[in-house]
Amino acid sequence: MAEKxxxxxMTNLTTSTEPVxxxxxxxxxxxxxxxxxxxxxxxxxxxxxxxxxxxxxxGLLSGTVAANSGRLSIGAKSPLTGTIKEANSGGxxxxxxxxxxxxxxxxxxxxxxxxxxxxxxxxxxVTIQEEQELVGKGNFDVVATIGKRxxxxxxxxxIGPAGEMKLSAANISIKDPDSHLRSSGRGGLGAVxxxxxxxxxxxxxxxxKVEIVDQEKFTEANRAFTKALVDNPISQxxxxxxxxxLVNIINEAGALPTRNFTSGQFDGHEEISGETMHDTIxxxxxxxxxxxxxxxxxxxxxxxxxxEKKYKTSGFEYESIWAMGADxxxxxxxxxxxxxxxxxxxxxxxxETSVAMGVAMEGGLLEFGDGEGICRILREDVAKxxxxxxxxxxxxxxxxxxxxxxxxxxxxxxxxxxxxxRAVKGIGITYATSTQGADHTMGYTxxxxxxxxxxxxxPLSHEGQVELSRNLQIATAAIDSTGMCLFIAFAALDDExxxxxxxxxxxxxxxxxLTADDVTNLGISILKTERAFNExxxxxxxxDRLPEFFYEEPIAPHNVVWDIPDEExxxxxxx
Amino acid sequence: MAGEISITVKLxxxxxxxxxxxxxxxxxxxxxxxxxxxxxxxxxxxxxxTMINSRHCTLDQTPVQGxxxxxxxxxxxx
Numbered sequence: 001m002a003e004k005x006x007x008x009x010m011t012n013l014t015t016s017t018e019p020v021x022x023x024x025x026x027x028x029x030x031x032x033x034x035x036x037x038x039x040x041x042x043x044x045x046x047x048x049x050x051x052x053x054x055x056x057x058x059g060l061l062s063g064t065v066a067a068n069s070g071r072l073s074i075g076a077k078s079p080l081t082g083t084i085k086e087a088n089s090g091g092x093x094x095x096x097x098x099x100x101x102x103x104x105x106x107x108x109x110x111x112x113x114x115x116x117x118x119x120x121x122x123x124x125x126v127t128i129q130e131e132q133e134l135v136g137k138g139n140f141d142v143v144a145t146i147g148k149r150x151x152x153x154x155x156x157x158x159i160g161p162a163g164e165m166k167l168s169a170a171n172i173s174i175k176d177p178d179s180h181l182r183s184s185g186r187g188g189l190g191a192v193x194x195x196x197x198x199x200x201x202x203x204x205x206x207x208x209k210v211e212i213v214d215q216e217k218f219t220e221a222n223r224a225f226t227k228a229l230v231d232n233p234i235s236q237x238x239x240x241x242x243x244x245x246l247v248n249i250i251n252e253a254g255a256l257p258t259r260n261f262t263s264g265q266f267d268g269h270e271e272i273s274g275e276t277m278h279d280t281i282x283x284x285x286x287x288x289x290x291x292x293x294x295x296x297x298x299x300x301x302x303x304x305x306x307x308e309k310k311y312k313t314s315g316f317e318y319e320s321i322w323a324m325g326a327d328x329x330x331x332x333x334x335x336x337x338x339x340x341x342x343x344x345x346x347x348x349x350x351x352e353t354s355v356a357m358g359v360a361m362e363g364g365l366l367e368f369g370d371g372e373g374i375c376r377i378l379r380e381d382v383a384k385x386x387x388x389x390x391x392x393x394x395x396x397x398x399x400x401x402x403x404x405x406x407x408x409x410x411x412x413x414x415x416x417x418x419x420x421x422r423a424v425k426g427i428g429i430t431y432a433t434s435t436q437g438a439d440h441t442m443g444y445t446x447x448x449x450x451x452x453x454x455x456x457x458x459p460l461s462h463e464g465q466v467e468l469s470r471n472l473q474i475a476t477a478a479i480d481s482t483g484m485c486l487f488i489a490f491a492a493l494d495d496e497x498x499x500x501x502x503x504x505x506x507x508x509x510x511x512x513x514l515t516a517d518d519v520t521n522l523g524i525s526i527l528k529t530e531r532a533f534n535e536x537x538x539x540x541x542x543x544d545r546l547p548e549f550f551y552e553e554p555i556a557p558h559n560v561v562w563d564i565p566d567e568e569x570x571x572x573x574x575x
Numbered sequence: 576m577a578g579e580i581s582i583t584v585k586l587x588x589x590x591x592x593x594x595x596x597x598x599x600x601x602x603x604x605x606x607x608x609x610x611x612x613x614x615x616x617x618x619x620x621x622x623x624x625t626m627i628n629s630r631h632c633t634l635d636q637t638p639v640q641g642x643x644x645x646x647x648x649x650x651x652x653x
Contacts, residue, residue, distance in 0.1 A: 238651065252645045253626065274588070440653060450624070452631075
């Protein structure tokens, strides 16, 4: 189907379909969401007010049979960071939207009144329907209820109670092929959707196909691309242990933030490791390997069952397990899985909320290690929106302010994830300079600093860290625009056939003539667009800094502080 | 015994299968990381990362008495 822009005005409750402007034709995913937000949203606006817009866009290759191309980008001005934001995730929605010809869905304005709405996207365009049945429901119940109302083939993009309450750690959930959930986790985009009183977006299945200009060339390139992914040993390990394979290696490297970022190693690392998780999953008849979208050949997700061998959670990621585990000193994988399930259901980011719990533990709310206590607070406070629950649901910085804690690991108000920047300098550069607050996925230097992928840069040295982070942030912005999962980067960094095959697929899809340099330039232009938005919103280089305690408190076992000079950090933007 | 060292060897992911998680082992003092890996029956080609005392090391490095040697296959995540 020909591509269109779907626009929904929640102030007037009207919808329209527009042709794609020429300037947006070559964009998709993050490139498109960030471009639209930068063009149409006033940078100084209140993120939960009528001037913000929520933009949903599949990637350039989403909806095709290209391996691993089912990622969906969602963008807006973030209520957590105040910066521009793009969060992406798997699930079925990206491929379904692309097949319907939806290049982007733009939701703007705010309705008057207290009603909630559902958007239905089909071959006929978008319709707005008043919603009552789903209001107040957790995400799993939303998916089950819509499954009964329609059928299980519909795509679903939804918010839980946290989004309805406009909490700044609220995420947006996307239904996966098994009617479980994937999350556009970071930056509180669920609160933006909640501010517009859109409870969920339902996507009708279609038989339509994405147009491919040169089918033969596309098939050939996809074959080479898929082979590069499947042959890569990292892909194979991801399918066995999931991303949680990282607990032990990051702990060994002394970079596993523990007890609210006061140590780099966790005594209970073995209990929460990928190796233990794999054995537990197999023992309980779960699935170590699972895909978050059709066509994924890496399958890093899994089905984790409880002791009764019943489904508990999937997409049980290293960062969530680290945050609820090492950072809160919980060494019981079942408590962490229960918390993960609850956070998915409530619709809060499992990194932000767990780091917030670690800060709250330092503030005396609970003892470190109290996994049951965490689950109780999630169930009784965050889900129900008590004052305490709202403070926690607004993230780590919110908890730090409420409890008078100064050791608050955030950049631009967003929680620092699973790799201590004192012990891995490159990732500190990424946290500090990212256009979206602390986020490891923006420029994953762990690949080169720790894992030996794409070369090797000593994690404790100053040498080469800025350049490493810059190159990865540029490449990531481009990958995030294709609809590809970021994990293709492991193959792309070390297999010379991978990236050319990806570029060939884009060219075959659109009849274009792009080179690898064009792809790099796309990444550069996205970063600059995002940075310009942030500057217009009031951010300066002084915001590109890590919290004070990283400069002052050495972390074991290497006993190192954050010591990259500010002038070095500022050089990041010299390109 | 003179000329020997005792070190702690840690294995991860599938390197643990039919081997161990962690063991104290004794080797000749001149042994390299590569030779230890070969003695364990691991193909050095499959090794992604090695660390001595939480610092990355090369396969040609020689551990000393009391070192902790961690051996990982090629892995990734994030």
